[in-house]
Amino acid sequence: MANVADYFGSMVFDDKVMKERLDGKIYQKLRKTIDEGEQLSISVANAVAVAMKDWAVEKGATHYTHWFQPLTGITAEKHDSFISPSPDGRVIMEFSGKELIKGEPDASSFPSGGLRATFEARGYTAWDPTSYAFIKGKTLCIPTAFCSYGSDALDKKTPLLRSMQALNIQALRVLKLFGNEDVTKVVTSVGPEQEYFLVPRELYAKRKDLIYTGRTLFGARPPKGQELDDHYFGTIKPRVLAYMEDLNDELWKLGILAKTQHNEVAPAQHELAPIYTTTNVATDNNQLTMEIMQKVAEKHGLVCLLHEKPFKGVNGSGKHNNWSIGTNTGVNLLTPGETPFENAQFLLFLVAVIKAVDEYQDLLRLSVATAGNDHRLGANEAPPAVISIFLGDELAGVLDAIENETEYAGAKQKYMKLGVDVLPQFRRDTTDRNRTSPFAFTGNKFEFRMLGSSNSIACCNMMLNSAVAESLKQFADILEKSEDFENDVHNLIRDTIKAHERIIFNGNGYDDAWIEEAEKRGLSNLKTTADAMPHLLDEKNVKMLTSHKVFTEAELESRMEIMLENYVKQVNIEALTMVDMTGKQIIPAIETYLGKLLKNVSMKKAISENISCAYETANIEKLSAACDEMSANAGILERLADHLNHIDDIVEQANFVRDEILPQMETLRDYADAAEAVVDAELWPLPTYGELLFGVR
Ligand code: ADP
């Protein structure tokens, strides 16, 4: 096997390739577009397109596609070949600047929430030069943003880029006040840790629920689950290791910095983490990672489950969003500095995040709300639906001292005074990190842990960036007018802590007492997607997001509708799948077993009336009743699902799903799971939890 360094990024049209293959002047122009967002002329675009095409064709590519992220949650592509007829009746490979910059996919089948008027059903894709083009299979993929003809965003990338821009503008204002004249750009970075399950392909193929919905809708608890915690960081099984190695290779070729891999808490559950990069690129890379994870699994006879809760009663999968803000001069603004002045700057950025998270709890919560993630948030392995911030004792101590002007152990003065005292360096202490916090400060970054494993990281980051931009804007507005900067910064930090200390919680987030306490503090607790999503249109949220030009009001309205539609559709598919499996697989299997029991009874009776049939009789009664109940409850579920079509308003549909359909699914499931525990394993039509969770050896 070749050296990783030799093939890392070999399928990416990255800076190195650009430099090698582009004329010096063209390269400079392109760099300006990438780094500073300068408009690209068509002649430069043409030159770049030709170089890209030549490079891709040499690597075996025959097609190109604009690669984008519509609101369905997955990526979309439409392949066009490079071929073009030549006069001699043969073909040449062509690719123009126009084709690179703009695409016109037939977009009418992507969700738009009414944004694309029917007379203009098309949308267009626009090249995002800040994320490198890459080759997947035989196709050159060009990362793009996806918009309507009225320039409304129809994707996740456009608002993310806008939010990064908003944060850049406001952070630069603040940094200037601190005298950072050399900083010209501020970007946010993310390292997403991705959890997933691997199950044997042949077992997966026997479960319609996994195939149609990504999760098991039925399944009794196995005798052994995760209670021993013996899987976590345990030895990785050879077959899984082979998968991981193969996966890493594929990701490395695509320039994705896959770094760590280990087993997770649940059996068959694993995690992959890349090294962090610019949020926009991290988002593209994460989408690509999820896709490649599934593809490579297939090659290994496995299926990679990215659903947030594939198995009831077993830990679900999340995605930890490690987020920080940095400058183009290489400074992480969430790292305490070495001088008192730098520390004041650090603390100001820190409280900007605290303020943002407190004021926009609802936006962060709804940014991770999906039907799948609803099963996870609040379950005992995942953070609750309440958002709070963990700072750690050391930092909490510093803030406390500033807030109350009380003595701080490290301070020269009686109390901690910014501009005078040096903060302690915060060592990240791995032993006492709070795993139960949804939003934790981990030394030089914040880790947002509420994301579901299948969520695009774009959604939470656009909200986080925007909310922090708003805090920074308010700070800059005050400080730009300041006549006593040091003093005003100090007061601003103190007042911000005072105003938002309710969001800080260093205790156990999984404790029920915390939920009560959070309520007393007035923190929001939006338990489901149906509860959370409508808050996107709350006045304060619309005001903030539109004022930073991250969304227009129309985009927000359409987005809320699409997200709720996704939720309703997902649950509806689950309900119909349950009805189908109940009628076609589960009841027939139970009936077969009943037949076997009945036959045994009559055979026993033929020998002697006195032979005991207690076992058979009890189970015949139990299972007959179960079949009746299941049939009746599946009928109810089917009618509820049908009723959904008669509700017009999307918010009411979502509420109906939450209040009627999901509880009815639970009722039906309980009967089936109880029956599974009794019926002959040979006759049970679905691979069991035990087989799925312990089947990969
Ligand atoms: P943990 O032990 O908390 O999981 P790691 O050091 O393994 O922490 O990092 C987890 C993720 O956080 C990785 O993807 C890593 O690249 C990312 N990360 C580290 N530093 C930063 C940073 N400054 N900004 C964003 N992400 C970061």
Ligand code: MG
């Ligand atoms: Mg982590």
